[in-house]
Amino acid sequence: MKYVRLGRTGLEVSVAGLGCGGHSRLGLATGHDEAHAANLVAAAIDLGINFIDTARAYGTEAAVAAAIRGRRDRVVLSSKASPGWGDELVSAAGLRESLEKSLRRLDTDYIDVFHLHGVTAAQYRYCINELLPELQRQQQAGRIRFLGITERFVSDTGHAMLAESLVEDYFDVVMVGHNLLNPSARARVFPLTQQHDVGTLIMFAVRRALTHADAAREVVSALIADGQVAADAVDARDPLRFLTQHPEVASLTEAAYRFCRHEPGADVILTGTGNIDHLRANVGAILAPPLPAAVLETLERIFGCVDSVSGN
Ligand SMILES: NC(=O)c1ccc[n+]([C@@H]2O[C@H](COP(=O)([O-])OP(=O)(O)OC[C@H]3O[C@@H](n4cnc5c(N)ncnc54)[C@H](OP(=O)(O)O)[C@@H]3O)[C@@H](O)[C@H]2O)c1
Structure with a gap:
């Protein structure tokens, strides 16, 4: 594993971080139980x-808590509380309650990085005026x-x-x-x-569009229809072939993490x-060298101006 400084927090963190949400939620979203989820967290820690x-x-x-019991000080824990949806925003007291529940479920008395979760531009000012003072007290x-x-990248x-x-x-x-x-x-x-020396955590590196070739095709077709990608810049039937067929690229997903x-x-x-095999492969991809310069240039030429898709 390689480690980096997480901006001005000064925390030394692994370049690969385990995301316990998304479409899989450590497997809980795909039919696995909490023991499987805790094993996955333990396997991630064993990988560095x-x-x-x-x-x-x-x-x-709770699955994270089970996996880190006895080694809390070896991990940097990040958790979050939502400011609410649409017009239904949480109060400062509601936010404090959410933090308290997270502390109990994580079986810890502190969280290293605590986020406001999925904040939209419309919610941002409320978050600063009403919720940030409570976070600062905590x-x-x-x-x-x-x-x-x-x-909230899917819409923003x-x-x-x-x-x-x-x-x-x-x-x-x-x-981000x-x-x-x-x-x-x-x-x-x-x-x-x-x-500002702010630490960055990258989400949506692959999601659905960069793990399923048909989803990638759909996204690129929509970008072509929208005029954001030039129709003659790609082969619409297999738009990422220049990437997946490259001798120094193992797969679409590997390239996306690199x-x-x-x-x-x-x-x-x-x-x-x-999936533990996916976890191992993804850590390998994250530790692999940069993509070849010619591939990066092609990606920049085709997708360099795109800002309207998440790949969800
Ligand atoms: N606004 C927010 O705060 C927010 C929003 C979204 C996500 N997040 C955080 O960011 C983390 C990362 O996002 P994400 O979970 O969507 O991550 P991601 O790594 O971009 O995508 C994960 C998806 O790709 C699949 N996948 C992963 N590796 C694969 C492989 N080698 N081959 C085939 N499929 C593969 C997974 O399914 P399998 O289970 O089959 O591997 C899962 O469905 C989340 O877990 C969460 O912690 C935060």
Whole structure:
């Protein structure tokens, strides 16, 4: 494993981080039980992963707790509380309750990085005015070490919330969607995180579009129909063939993790899976060298201006 400094938190974290949410939720979403989920977390730690990201909403905090019992000090725990949906926003007291539940489920008395979860641009000002003071109180009380914020990438594919938040600079860590189909964080997020020494966690490195060839085809067809990708730039029947057929690329998914890992400004690449073989392969991909320069140039030429898809 390789380790990096997570921005101004100074935490030394593994470049591969275990994501306990997403479509798999450590396998809980695909029919596995909590023992399987806890084994997966334990396997990640054995592979050298020390950054574990969970959230109240994922239902995976108890599995994480089971896997880290007796070795809490070896891992950097990241969890989150949602500010609410639409107009139904949580109060400061509701946020504190959510944090308390996370602490109980994680069986710990502190969380290393605690985030506001999936914040939209419309919710952001409320979060700063009403919720941030409560988070700061909890930080002073020692229940939270560092503050984080995550974007709602499925709808905020152009990073409007983070672009605003990073200028104000209240959070030590941000979680940002980034992948080879939508590299817009390169211009809109990473220059600001680097300027303010904010740690970055990359989500949506592969999701569905970069693990299923038919999903990739659908996304690219929509981008062509939308005029965001030039029709003559790709073969619509197999748009990522230049990538998957390259002799130095093992698979679409491998290439997608390598793409994120070597992005200047990307600290931790989260990988979310319920499958131990996938976990091992993904850690290998995250530790592999950068993609060949010619492949990176082709990706930039085709997808360099895309900011409208998440790959969900
Ligand atoms: N707004 C937010 O705060 C937010 C939103 C989304 C995610 N997150 C965090 O970010 C983490 C990463 O996102 P994500 O979980 O969607 O991660 P991801 O790594 O981009 O995608 C995971 C998906 O890809 C599949 N997959 C992974 N490796 C594979 C492989 N080698 N071959 C084939 N399929 C593979 C997984 O299914 P299998 O189980 O079959 O491997 C899963 O469905 C989440 O777990 C969560 O912690 C945060």
